[in-house]
Amino acid sequence: MAAPPELAEPTTTVKTEPVISVRRLWKVFGPKAERVPGSPELSALSRRELMDKTGCTAAVRGIDFDIAPGEVFVVMGLSGSGKSTLVRCLTRLIEPTAGEMVFEGEDILAADPRRLRELRRSKFSMVFQHFGLLPHRRVIDNVCYGLEIRGVRKADRLERAQEVIDLVGLGGCERSYPDQLSGGMQQRVGLARALAGDPDVLLFDEPFSALDPLIRRDMQNEVIRLHREVGKTMVFITHDLSEALKLGDRILIMRDGKAVQSGTGEELVGAPADDYVRDFVRDVPRADVLTLKWIMRPARPDDVLDGPEFGPHVVVREAVRAVLAADRPVKVVRDGELLGVVGHEEILASVAGEG
């Protein structure tokens, strides 16, 4: 389906000052990895060719993105796409091979170990796929851990830990050990630990992929709620498209270390950049994601243009009933200007998952 070009403009760059700005980020594993990003010849090779030729694996290849304050930025890809490496590069848990990373105006790559620790202690926090809890510590001591290594006084850190434990709904489990809790509860501990330090940015590395589907949904809702309540900037890694669409303000799709497409959920579904993305989004219930602007057609001369009016950002699903109830096409209007119309045909095609 062809969306109107002026509406499908890329949203990679944000208008406000970004919290995190990443440019040409590379991570290559292997011998003499640093020569790869700089060489136009090597960096153009596919992963396999690079492996055969140099013995190096390029996990992240020249990624660019900006993240706006308060945004939920999702990086999505299948396993091996480099997404987990990418998120670790942000706090240099994995040292990037080349590129620029600016956080709140500060060059992260230039930070010395001490400064880096400070950043990790106060600005970033991460939630891990397999929780990464300390099995020998009780829940409350796990949550305290970040504060403890910062040197916060015991009474203060216990108080703060109790706050976040209550915030993530773990009240009553403070004295338990991690392996006495279900997976979902353990990840709440991980979440609480990340929140305890009151960071500016929360990084999630596939936090819910190890959980059962029902619990996963609960936890996703929990993140949405937390995001509303605390309004942190979040970077969220997932391989699950529906999770990405549910949580992400914007989504970056990665494949073999490269960015394939970046944009809002409806942009990905409405205008896949290539067959890979198209394949990805095929099974997405389009009506839930797309807005009217994606399915409207230009008004034809024979259209009767006195039907109901909708804005272009109304989700299709919400307009179905109205469109089907009307005996003439619905007008899509922005600021009084007629952008297009949506008739029975378009709505049905969209709901049926075609076109």
Next chain:
Amino acid sequence: MTRDKWVRAVRQKVWISAVAAALALSGCGGAKIGETSSQGGSGNCGEFKIAINPWVGYEANAAVLAYVAEKELGCKVTKKDLKEEVAWQGFGTGEVDAVVENWGHDDLKKKYIDEQKTAVSAGSTGVQGQIGWYVPPWLAKEHPDITDWNNLNKYADLFKTSESGDKGQLLDGDPSFVTNDESLVKNLNLNYKVVYGGSETALIQAFRQAEQNKTPVIGYFYSPQWLFAEIELVKVKLPPYTAGCDADPEKIACDYPDYDLDKIVAKKFADANGPAFQLVKNFQWTNDDQNLVAKYIAEEKMSPDAAAKKWVDANADKVKAWLPATS
């Protein structure tokens, strides 16, 4: 929860009764340490460090000496279980005062007495040592001529084992002693193969079983040895020893020399000339004496101390002669 309570109750009861018992005992606690000091003897002997080489005859000497030193001279005797070479090393480091039965060991004498000057000889023990080839008594009775080396080839078939192939087996190898047996077999043109048993235990076991089951065995052995109290092993005659016939190890064709078993002491120990040294120097007895005490220890499984006591009590006059004149 109930189980816990129960356990707790039981524990408390146990503790209470234990405490009660403890208190009761402390009232009539029995002999206190230090009250019953039984350190006999008098004198200013001090510490006497005696090496124990690993054979029972040696231990018999040491047991009697230690017993007398403790009871008569009031020494504090320390026994150290050591192999010979290691014991001789101990003279220099001050860890050993005396070796009370020495079998020749001209190499060690040269090294420690002549070169390093850490040791001196303290005279004979009165015991005569013999090394040689032995057969069990039943075999000597059945084949009287077997005890002459000239006839050994005739009986070689008798001594075949899985280890010697088609030759006769000459069981060797208490690793502590020098053996000339390979040269002897070669130079006497014997149709035998030397098999290394590797320990005194292996030799004794072999002779004991041979006598019990009337199986043939011939092997390297030595006397005095406590086993002689149990089995009268018979020595095989080899070409007689003459001075210097064993000079070249490759060409030896004669019997082992008889050893006048002697005592070696640390030079410092001798120079101090304390009562313990006097005792060691005066100590002399016979093969029979030693075999008797060895038998107490090895056969009757008495402790060395008890064995020594038994012999000392029965031989007070002999012991008296060893004691330093002043005490």
Next chain:
Amino acid sequence: MTALALPRVLARRPSRGVLLIAALAAFLVLWVVLRGLHTLSLGASQLTPLHHAVNDFNDALGAGRNTNPLFLYFFNEIRLVVDEFVTFVQAVIAQPAFGRPVPLIGWLGVVAIVGYVSYAVANWRVALPAAAGFAFLGLQGLWQESMDTLALTLSAVVIALLFSLPLGIWAGLSDRFNRLITPVLDFMQTMPTFVYLAPLTLIFLIGPASATIATIVYAAPPAIRFTAHGIRSAPHDTVEASESLGATRRQTLVKVLLPAAKRTIVLGINQTIMAALSMVTIAALIDAPGLGKTVVKALQTLDVGTAFNAGLAIVVMAIVLDRVTTAAGARAERARLDTRPTSTLVRRVVLIVGGALTLVAVWFSTTYLWAAEFPPDVSVGPAIAQAATTVTDWVQTNLSPVTGGIKDVVTLVLIDPLQMLLTESPWWLLAALVVAVSALIGSARAALVSAACLLLLVGTGLWADAMATLASTIVATAIVMALGVVVGVWMGRNQMVDRVLRPGLDAGQTMPAFVYLVPFLALFGASRFTAIVAAVVFAAPVAIKVVADGIRSVSPTTVEAATAAGSSTWQLITKVQLPMARHALTLATNQGLIYVLSMVVVGGLVGAGALGYDVVAGFSQAQLYGKGLAAGVAIVLLGVMLDRLTQAAARRSQ
């Protein structure tokens, strides 16, 4: 010859089996032609220049002990410190000291402390048997000997842990150091325990101090390995989480890695204690006091009963130490799951009251004679010894005709032909064959290691002896593996059998080898076969356990699938379980070999001759010192070669 032909043949890539057979065939043909040439044999009292040089070096060392600065300021200092420490520990529990006729703490105090500590680190189900076990040592009439053994073991363990834990942590954190230390540890563990003793007496003289030092050397590797392993296998996520929160390396180590590795480290300490105990026993040969000495001395008069009684005491002590440390490792897990406040309270009360009572018991044992010296009139030792003697006598009288026959057959069919092949071949021909086989069943690297070891073996001057020992080692390992497979499969398939046999296997391993030498001598006479039997008894339990665990770990789904396809039990074992446990089989072979090799010296005591006898004799006679040391090195070389070869083969089989 075969080795040179190899690269060309490999280029055409025929199967390895064909190549292996070709190499063996070529060897046999050449062997027939060249038999008896270049065999490098050496008579029992013959020495090479190397042996003489070592003797001279030994003499020079002995002469310079009090003048050489290396001794004055290094070895003598080490010896002094260790000696002080051991003497102190002995004074506390084992030997009369501080002007008293008895040790500081008597039997009542020690039993109380054992019980209390066991309760503190584990629970009462461990504490009661532990205390009872120690009381049993007294009942055996071996209190003082046991305490000497315990004192030496504990001293060695404490000192070993002082440096092996930091080294283990270092190896856990640094890949480079880990790579550096792993081969050193391999070497330390492959080296037969006996071989340490002679060089150590050279440097540290005889007695408790050098026994302790030998024990430290032997016992430290497990603690280093396990600590490094524990740190390395800490969950990666957790470590990363800690880093992501801004922890320093030190904070991550102390707060994440060490707690996570705690269980593994305790397991390593357990292994260290077990190793120390077995080494302290062997160190009786250099005048280490304790139970080992009782065993060794009893054997001088063929007193099997007394030796068994002391051996049993060692087994009892091993079981107690093992159970307590194992339970200590497991308790941390259980206790934290038990969050009920009542049980913690009970525990606390018991700990306080128990502590007070223990102090009372200790006070009694330092004050009153009855609590200091174990009452001699309640001894069960003689009864145990009598029973053991009776059993041994019966076995000796009734079985020796049968066993003699077995010995003759095995010797004739297996040992003699193999030994003939190995010892009567020109050395270079055999070396070429071994290198070729290493390349074929192992790897190019293994072939290199083999080549180096073989050349060094030639250098020791003991090639022929080494080959004779190799022949016995191969036969023993084959028997071990046969037993390992048969019994291991049985145990692996049947939980009940496992439960019945395993404690016996454990005890068999802990019982010092000296104890069963006399009955074996009675059954088989002084022969190579006797040595092989002793080695098999020592090595088979390990192989059996490894095979059983391997069989058990075959995926149940696969077994189920094979059963569903209608396999018979025999098919199931031969086509599914054994092939799938192939890695365990190669591991069992590797362990079997190492254990068999570590018994080579003990074999020398019962008629194995060759390297074992060389070591034993070198240990006893000054003239043979250099030769004995060279024989020790030769054993290590054989060990390294066979270890690398089987490991390479194991990797290949994966």
